């Protein structure tokens with residue numbers, strides 16, 4: 227025990243002969259270990275985010291969306307052509323598939339919303355009352371659309387927080403009338419929502435959704451007032467589209483029935499296959515995919531971190547080889563004074579392991595700071611380079627690294643292993659030296 | 669009288685690029701306990717080679733070498749290390765102290781490879797340092813000492829494991845005549861107290877202080893005389 231302690235103390239002393247050199251070696255391991263923790267934390271953060279988003283869609287839900295066919299496909303046709311989901315299909319689906327608990331038809335379009343002099347670009351969403359629950363919208367003031375509104379095709383609307391704030395900076399919007407830009411019809415505001423975070427795009431079929439500029443009206447009202455034909459005026463041209471429903475959100479009775487129901491829905495909508503103007507999104511399926519992706523991501527991150535540890539290890543080996551050459555004389559002296567080969571191996575191994583353990587421990591410390599540091603750096607960047615930061619993808623802006631507990635013992639043991647692995651060769655080289663030769667070394 | 673070491677027909681050959689260099693060609697002699705031997709001879713005659721064999725740093729190609737009652741000629745590396753740690757004291761021309769250690773720590777090194785380093789052994793190291801006249805330099809490092817002082821530390825170190833004999837390869841080769849005398853006086857005193865000493869030297873002046881002179885020439889003993 228005493229001997230071990232002495233050897234260790236001696237190792238530290240020898241390392242302290244070259245503080246800068248030892249420091250740089252430690253840095254190599256430190257970066258490697260911190261990288262393991264950071265990369266795994268980022269991987270975990272991103273996949274949790276994705277998982278949350280998908281779970282936000284609801285594991286019991288199935289989303290069917292109309293997809294605008296690519297313009298080449300319709301280029302040779304004059305005027306607008308109808309595409310996407312129809313109300314007829316909606317009715318068929320609801321009536322023929324018994325496992326569907328509820329279904330929400332949704333119609334969305336870009337519209338300018340006006341109140342007195344103020345005008346904003348918004349998204350008009352025609353939907354049913356269940357929409358709020360399924361999309362997890364929260365009411366701030368007033369109420370969401372009701373069955374009554376729906377049944378009587380009333381001219382009412384609910385505004386997203388941002389819309390309400392910008393159209394009514396000074397007044398209470400409840401009971402006021404807002405207008406769509408080129409219509410004379412008005413809609414009475416019955417409710418205002420709490421702010422809601424945008425969702426990121428999931429897979430290829432579901433775009434990112436920004437709920438901040440929404441205005442919700444009953445879909446029955448939407449059909450009566452606006453209809454299916456939508457004309458978009460561009461500069462000098464116009465394009466129209468004929469579309470009955472943008473999306474149907476189905477809720478299935480029981481998670482076990484989701485996949486079966488999804489198959490039935492796809493079967494029913496087979497006629498869209500050729501035009502590819504309908505996409506069926508099954509969050510549960512995405513969840514499964516996300517799990518696989520997560521695993522792959524972790525492996526990749528681990529691989530990258532492993533490479534940086536390897537580089538750190540090579541650094542250790544390099545330094546130890548130099549040290550061994552430099553201390554050939556010392557090795558000779560120790561051998562002459564009775565050190566066995568194993569004593570020499572142990573001495574040098576203790577030094578490398580000390581380096582890697584110190585590197586590992588500080589690396590873990592810095593690794594644990596990751597979530598805070600990401601926060602500071604992001605805040606700092608947003609304050610100083612707001613434009614650049616805003617142009618970055620949403621993941622970069624919002625990802626919260628999440629330390630994977632296992633990564634700490636993992637990183638630590640890996641750093642020790644690296645120390646032993648890369649220290650063993652120089653140590654053995656030291657031990658294999660002929661004591662007489664070593665003594666003669668200048 | 670007990671024998672500290674007995675060499676019979678010691679032969680050492682080095683093979684260099686297919687050519688055999690015969691550094692020792694059958695050297696036999698006894699060293700009784702308490703003897704003080706100078707090994708002399710021209711450069712290349714095999715003095716250091718012989719000393720390395722006596723010190724168990726190397727194995728003879730042929731012949732036997734008894735230290736006490738053990739034949740070390742056939743021992744493996746670990747056994748030789750163990751003999752060096754417990755039974756042999758080395759003093760080198762260039763002192764060979766370990767730079768990162770203090771005076772006491774340097775003296776302690778051999779104990780450490782017998783697994784005997786402890787607080788009691790610390791005491792012994794301090795005592796030895798005092799004995800060689802460095803009681804006030806215990807915490808100094810080799811670079812803070814003169815050549816003569818460093819050689820004193822080395823001598824104290826060679827005594828710490830209570831060896832069969834002290835082997836010194838030109839211990840005064842780097843020292844001026846005054847310091848040489850001091851070191852030789854130290855050796856004489858140790859010898860008077862019963863330590864066996866074998867030293868290699870070029871200088872008759874140094875050899876004069878010993879009890880016996882062995883002269884080598886081309887790997888053979890040329891003469892073996894008592895002063």
Ligand SMILES: Nc1ncnc2c1ncn2[C@@H]1O[C@H](COP(=O)(O)OP(=O)(O)OP(=O)(O)O)[C@@H](O)[C@H]1O
Pocket residue numbers: 682683684689690691709710711712713714715716717718
């Ligand atoms: N490792 C070795 N490999 C090959 N030949 C060696 C080796 N060591 C010594 N020799 C040879 O053995 C012979 C004796 O060498 P040794 O070092 O014993 O001489 P020495 O008497 O100590 O000389 P000096 O007085 O110069 O120190 C020399 O011819 C030398 O070249």
Ligand SMILES: [Mg+2]
Pocket residue numbers: 715716717
């Ligand atoms: Mg020599």
